[in-house]
Amino acid sequence: MTEKLGVLAQKSAPRTGVERVVNAPLPTVYGKFTAVGYLDHDRGEEQVALVHGDLGSEDVLTRLHSECLTGDAFGSRHCECGDQLDSALRAVAAEGRGVVVYLRGHEGRGIGLLAKLRAMALQAEGLDTVEANLALGLPVDARDYGVAAEILRDLGVRSVRLMSNNPLKREALTRHGIRVAEEVPLLIPPCESNITYLRTKRERMDHRLPHLDAVAQLSP
Template structure:
């Protein structure tokens, strides 16, 4: 279960949010941006976004993470309400150090899945129990899930979250992330 710690107003370039900080059993601070009134609402747009320091903060073009984050924030802010759940799961849950080691392996010909496996790590080590708890915390009746990842859809559905529809978050590939996106589609089943 999650524990609420703090909230405050968060004006952004896309619109106004309330930022909530929760902790769960992994003892990390997770951020939740809430736009409008989401309590006990239906069809609430929800983006579950895993931390990506290199993309979200530094603007790396090796992935589409930053573009997905900004596109999602812009969309949510344009709606009556919505939530962005920012999970502290760097590098698909393997951590920053292992992610940078994976980048090195990718620089030498491995794809993103092979790079994790060569390190003895899972291709994707994320979990979404925190997201389920956040949706339940706000008593949201159903969500419009902003995702390309079928694992998120399956996890939420299996844990009692009603998904009204999926909203794709498609970002045009660049020369730097095309191979990465192709791998996510072909080996991880992402809906691109």
């Protein structure tokens, strides 16, 4: 009986890590992609990687894109997220191979949708994006990129050309065993609605945004 219970316990034990669940063709306005769906057993979240072409294993053009409902779906000008996603998908298609890992659970740099909206309301009152998160008692950036590294490993990717302006993404991938061969800037022209947000990212979060120097006169 003990042995049988042991077998049952093994079968019912929760799975850990990231499991590939499905591959599905996904024709898009950018070109033909394969949507590779994953389940993150540790966090209970569903994730997806959009793969274009034959990836190979080295120097794969890659974007780790944090979920942003307001920017990605609603076209918010408060941030540059939607434009970055668009640019990344276009760049991968033009390259002929590459991957965009769309990271769910990263909304508002990991604080969630409603908390992000609360932070945006505080920013409308004059706080910057860092101050707003702290005022709510929340971390400035709560994102974890371990799941992204697991997905890349599952896809056979060992090194990437990372489309990002955020040095923390490179550090995180390196820490999780993915080599970053090159950082590819993903610079979006600012507008009046997001210039303060972008300046805060550069000045307080060390994002590499040299193009802001050319629009120093732009004010919100």
